[in-house]
Amino acid sequence: MGWMNDETGLDRTPANHVALTPLSHLQRAAIVFADRTALVYQDLRLSYAQYHNRVSSLADGLRKKGITPGDVVATILPNIPAQVEAHFAVPAMGGVLNTINIRLDTDTVTYILEHGEAVALLVDTQFLPLAEAAIANMTGEKPRVIEVPDAGAGFPATGRYETYDDLLAAGDPNAPWTMPEDEWESISLNYTSGTTGRPKGVVAHHRGAYLMTMGTVVSWRLQLYPKYLTIVPLFHCNGWNHTWMMPVLGGTVVCCRDITPAAIYDAIADEGVAYFGGAPIVLNMIVNAKDEDRRDFDHTVEVFTAGAPPAPATLAAIESLGFNITQVYGLTETYGHVTECVWDDTRWGELNGADRANIKARQGVAFPMMEDIAVLDGDMQPVNRDGATQGEIMIRGNSVMKGYLKNPEATAEAFAGGYFHSGDLANQHDDGYIQIADRAKDIIISGGENISSVEVEGALMNHPAISLCAVVAKPDDKWGEVPCAFVELKEGETATESEVITFVRERLAGFKTPKRVIFQELPKTSTGKIQKFELRGVAKDL
């Protein structure tokens, strides 16, 4: 340990030790980048000085409602300025921000409000019915509702609640912030969207959010003054902490309420947006955009994608349109992305097509702020780096949650052995790059052979008529399981089951070829992930 013989007088003091928090970024930006554009939405264009003042007003407005440090303030908001501002304002009055997914069912929202004990709830007018129904079902203390109208999007104020603007007007734009004294204080509460059981409340600390922003600057190769589009919902791991990061770079956050190809292309062409994160479904949306929605631009757009590897066909198509895709991986428990497929031009600069996609399909290596991300076997030993042996992704570092709210047993289980257990199965290549072969349940075992549903999906995505697909196991008397494909076609395209089967058979081994192909819209979770468990239910009954 690096303690010297005599360290008299060398302790922490206010001059040399300040709690790490992303709040510092906006405090600094209000000085350094005062006149630069911080936030854009519809006709609103805020400079950093204005943004900082609005955040100060909001923090002070909440304070004046009797909300005190440690209180939870919840939101049911799409990616509009109020959501962005709440990310700074709630912690700036010592509160803990609980962003609730706007796509959840009433029952789950009731559960979250009761479990999280929110004292206030900022609700977009469009989602008032959801909030009102959820609150009506509550048995405990009900949160104070603050309505956030968005007239420009067709949602004017109902007149039934105090509004966001009332709150801003009540607050002092020069009110000082309540900065954390300890960087382990809580900054946010995010409920996981589990497919079974009640969601768990993931509590994040200021330190982790700060370090997440600094590590992301490195990984995303960000420089001063980036233009960023909010596609990842801010209620999803706080938008991977991107809006907390932007002030450190003097960047501009362009808000996107409704994710459409036209909105994305317009932001790129009109605002110069060059960075956003999004699920592969967003990449498909861009690739399959109608001609009238496309816009010309002459810069490269850097896209972080997560949730599933981009299919080779999608990757080839979108990269030729001027987008560079980097796959990242993470969970709500890790503030969002903690691994990235770092691109090494000296090794892969010449690769194209499927070879390039094969590399980009990897979840990659640890972000700079993470200490150790490993693939471990059941004895917590590293698996062979052979690109085949499976183990569980285990995560250790400063961008890992404090734990689950009011659930010390689940927290202890998640952190057993000194790592956060991701629950995701992966292998590790000889260069250390991690690759998720399949989430555990996504392996199809047919005649004793393991089939990767990801591989079969990759083959299907090469079909020119297919927009989106999912492959699951269908029980089979002879083989145990066989692959069954569910497919969404592109608008105006047609295909038949036998034609698709033949198409895949030309590319994959016979046992990997789907035995059935079902054409239907795929069920998705509130965060856009395909709900394979539902499809497994359908496949079972076919």
Next chain:
Amino acid sequence: MGWMNDETGLDRTPANHVALTPLSHLQRAAIVFADRTALVYQDLRLSYAQYHNRVSSLADGLRKKGITPGDVVATILPNIPAQVEAHFAVPAMGGVLNTINIRLDTDTVTYILEHGEAVALLVDTQFLPLAEAAIANMTGEKPRVIEVPDAGAGFPATGRYETYDDLLAAGDPNAPWTMPEDEWESISLNYTSGTTGRPKGVVAHHRGAYLMTMGTVVSWRLQLYPKYLTIVPLFHCNGWNHTWMMPVLGGTVVCCRDITPAAIYDAIADEGVAYFGGAPIVLNMIVNAKDEDRRDFDHTVEVFTAGAPPAPATLAAIESLGFNITQVYGLTETYGHVTECVWDDTRWGELNGADRANIKARQGVAFPMMEDIAVLDGDMQPVNRDGATQGEIMIRGNSVMKGYLKNPEATAEAFAGGYFHSGDLANQHDDGYIQIADRAKDIIISGGENISSVEVEGALMNHPAISLCAVVAKPDDKWGEVPCAFVELKEGETATESEVITFVRERLAGFKTPKRVIFQELPKTSTGKIQKFELRGVAKDL
């Protein structure tokens, strides 16, 4: 404070809390950037895997010599690979690195070795006479000497000591590192080069060094894989922490033992170097390079300069050669640079010549990892932001030293009121940018008027024959003080006193014009700063 009502089970654990240290960067780089070039010197080209192995060997070799955590390991080394490797290896065995300035006098080196209690000393063969003389004068325990020969530079091993290569050979290249358990542990000890009294031992913590590297990525607009040249000596604030930063970006450190125009141009042209830091004297060296030393290159070289504002003429000349200059400011007590003149193209994009130089003459605003850098008056209140009122630069943030070794009184004094007192006087512009008008002693008071020696020096630097200059006060019976200029001419150039005075008179008010101009080589400190106190002595007797 952001503590929730119920935080049961939400404490720090090994999974979610790891001590911040730049050591983590190299640990990660050994995996992520294994095959990329990490270090270049003469014929040596190390990949990150090799670099990591050599660092592990060195750490283990030191361990095997009986050196234990908390021990101080000193170096008297120019910017060669051993110095770069020691920056990781000494902390990697829990030691504290004490880099000693190679230009110091024997007496001061004796003092440092006794005060710092170094148990080992790595010495470049060229500087063995200095080390031997300094050790001979010691009364306390003497350090073990390890000789670092550099045959390629004309300094083969003397055969009198164990060598660096012996130490590497004795260590295990796969030995695990001793990582800090607490980020407040000490990583380095740097003695200030005070002009009066004994130097003070500045103790740095792992946390500060880590955050310094992350903040510098943002400020220097660094992206993956930069090529960096070591011009700032690593014994000067650990080279502003740049070699600790490079692994987080997979960058290449190109070592430069002797700073010459040819060496700099060759590194830019042959290795693609695009980043270095250096004093304005280095900028002058580049501007005044002989034609045969110049090389063509087609990228922009980003230069951090500190110590004094670049003169407008120097700035104009060097920027037209393909270098972009950013002034930064800091002290040994702040790990190097903590303010930067962030360039805002929306405000200054159209500026040229003197207008551009006037902006770039500012020390600017806080680096991202710093909390608050202010100009305060004697009552610790902010001065008016009028670009004129002077106060002292006060610094608060995570890249501030732990304090002075075995000197709690000086530490307490330096941190009085919750800020580190820089001792530098400055004003603050209305946009928050800080500008050092003059170090306190650099103000010349003539007939009751304050004269900025920096301003007069700026005017002198426009003279085509002048290479370097310094202006100090000369006592005067009538005016109290008058400006007196000391000037170095460019090779082969000539000028007369009256001609130089006339030149300045055309540009500045009469009372600001030097009354005497002396042509001589300027005395410089071991870190390259001009020693004005010596010149004041000369001026007094003129």
